[in-house]
Amino acid sequence: MAKIDQLRAALEALQPQHLDVLDESHMHSRGLETHYKAVIVSPVFADLNAVKRHQRVYACLGELMGQVHALALHTYTPQEWAQQGVAPASPTCRGGSA
Template sequence: MPKIDLLQEILSGGLQPQHLEVLDESHMHSRGLETHYKAVIVSEQFAGLNSVKRHQKVYACLSDFMSQVHALALHTYTPDEWAQQGVAPASPTCKGGH
């Protein structure tokens, strides 16, 4: 199973998101295929949590999966926040490095 599919499956099961978008952004970096991901997650489970606590919740859900990737950009929202914002920020381009 491709890593992106596994990532989507784990996040869907663990966070019951109202909206989930996972992008493989490896092509924007120099570390190879299936290494860099961006996840936009909208879940009621983020209500009342600051961004650090939200990210901790996501990482707890992913646990062992994180050893399989180099980077995961997280954009976490409650349904109300997502209704107001509706879009996650664009990812920066890679500055290089190997």
């Protein structure tokens, strides 16, 4: 199973109402299947600050976290997503030294 599919499957534990997992490795110089962006909308995030939300995601991913170089997380409650409706664009890679 491809890594992106493994990430999606693991994130289903959060019972997302919306889930996008994008492989953004092509925007970076570290090779294939290294950089990902996840947009997760779940009621589990209610009353959690950003750090706690990310910890919930990391707990779901477990050992998969050691297999990726970078994971950009955008976590929303359904109410936040209804207001925002879109996650921010990922920045252009500035390389390892910038």
